[in-house]
Amino acid sequence: MNAKQNNPHSFINSLRDSLRFKALFTLFLSLSALCLTGCESTLNSLPYRYVPSPSPYQDVVDAQARALADNKLLLVVLGAQWCHDSTGLAERFSTPDMRLILEAHYETVFVDVGTLEDRRDITTRFNYPIYYATPTVMVVDPKTNALLNRTSMAKWGSANSIALNEYIAYFSSFPAYTAQQKQALAGWSANSQEAAYNAQHAERLQLAYNQLGPLLASDINGTTPEGFYDLWKEVKQFRGALQQSMEKRAVLSVGEDGQGKNEAQTTPALRHYHPFSWETD
Missing domain, CATH: 3.40.30.10 (Glutaredoxin)
Structure with a gap:
C-alpha cells in the first residue's frame, strides 16, 4: 500500500479538496441556471418579440x-x-x-x-x-x-x-x-408560368411544414422525435433552393435594388424536385 495513502494529514487534505470541489461545482450549477434564466428573461423583455396572436x-x-x-x-x-x-x-x-x-x-x-x-x-x-x-x-x-x-x-x-x-x-x-x-x-410580377410554379411549390412546402410542425413542438418541449433532424435538413434544402432561385430571377428582372434588369444573364430554369422521403414511404 502507498505510504501517502496511510498518512492521516493527506486524507484530511484530500477530503477538504473534495468538499471544496463539490462546493464550487454546486456554485457553478447555480450560476449557470441563473445565467440561462437571465438570458430567457432578457429575450422576453426585448421590445421586439414574436408573440402569438389570434389575428x-x-x-x-x-x-x-x-x-x-x-x-x-x-x-x-x-x-x-x-x-x-x-x-x-x-x-x-x-x-x-x-x-x-x-x-x-x-x-x-x-x-x-x-x-x-x-x-x-x-x-x-x-x-x-x-x-x-x-x-x-x-x-x-x-x-x-x-x-x-x-x-x-x-x-x-x-x-x-x-x-x-x-x-x-x-x-x-x-x-x-x-x-x-x-x-x-x-411593377414586378412573376409571369403566369412562374406564378403557377411558385404557388405549387409553396403548397408543397406548407405541407412539409405541417409534417414537421408536431415534431418541432416535441423537440421544443425536450423530446426530440427519431429522425426529426434528418427531415428538417431535407426540408431546409428544398426551401433554400426555392428561395435562392426565386431571388435570382427577381434580380435578373428588376436588377439589384430596383436599379434595372440585367439582360446579360440567363434566367434560371424552373427546377423540379424529387419527392420528400415521407412521400415515398
Missing part, C-alpha cells in the same frame, strides 16, 4: 394602415421565439442604433409563425409565395404593396450571423429609395 393577418393590415398614415415603410418580420436567427434579429433590432432607424422610418410588426403555421395570407398580400425561412423580413411600400427587398431576402434566414453594421446599412437604405426604384419593384 396575425389583421395585425399586418393594421400596421400597414399606420405606416401609410405616418408616411413610413412597413416592416413585416415572420419568425418565432424558438428560432435562434429570429431572436438574433430581435436582439439586433433592440439595439439603440437600430431602434433609432426603425422608429424613425418603419412601422414594424413581428408575426409569430408558431411551429411552422401557415402564413401565406400575409406573404401573398405582398406578392410573395410563402415564408421560406425564419426569420423572413419584408420591407414594404405601404402605398403600393411593393416588396422593396425582394432581391435580398434570403440572407435574413441567417440573421444571427449578420453583423450589426450590416443591419444598420441595410435598413438605412430603403428610406432613401428613389421613386424610380420603388416603381420598378412595384
Whole structure:
C-alpha cells in the first residue's frame, strides 16, 4: 500500500479538496441556471418579440394602415421565439442604433409563425409565395404593396450571423429609395408560368411544414422525435433552393435594388424536385 495513502494529514487534505470541489461545482450549477434564466428573461423583455396572436393577418393590415398614415415603410418580420436567427434579429433590432432607424422610418410588426403555421395570407398580400425561412423580413411600400427587398431576402434566414453594421446599412437604405426604384419593384410580377410554379411549390412546402410542425413542438418541449433532424435538413434544402432561385430571377428582372434588369444573364430554369422521403414511404 502507498505510504501517502496511510498518512492521516493527506486524507484530511484530500477530503477538504473534495468538499471544496463539490462546493464550487454546486456554485457553478447555480450560476449557470441563473445565467440561462437571465438570458430567457432578457429575450422576453426585448421590445421586439414574436408573440402569438389570434389575428396575425389583421395585425399586418393594421400596421400597414399606420405606416401609410405616418408616411413610413412597413416592416413585416415572420419568425418565432424558438428560432435562434429570429431572436438574433430581435436582439439586433433592440439595439439603440437600430431602434433609432426603425422608429424613425418603419412601422414594424413581428408575426409569430408558431411551429411552422401557415402564413401565406400575409406573404401573398405582398406578392410573395410563402415564408421560406425564419426569420423572413419584408420591407414594404405601404402605398403600393411593393416588396422593396425582394432581391435580398434570403440572407435574413441567417440573421444571427449578420453583423450589426450590416443591419444598420441595410435598413438605412430603403428610406432613401428613389421613386424610380420603388416603381420598378412595384411593377414586378412573376409571369403566369412562374406564378403557377411558385404557388405549387409553396403548397408543397406548407405541407412539409405541417409534417414537421408536431415534431418541432416535441423537440421544443425536450423530446426530440427519431429522425426529426434528418427531415428538417431535407426540408431546409428544398426551401433554400426555392428561395435562392426565386431571388435570382427577381434580380435578373428588376436588377439589384430596383436599379434595372440585367439582360446579360440567363434566367434560371424552373427546377423540379424529387419527392420528400415521407412521400415515398
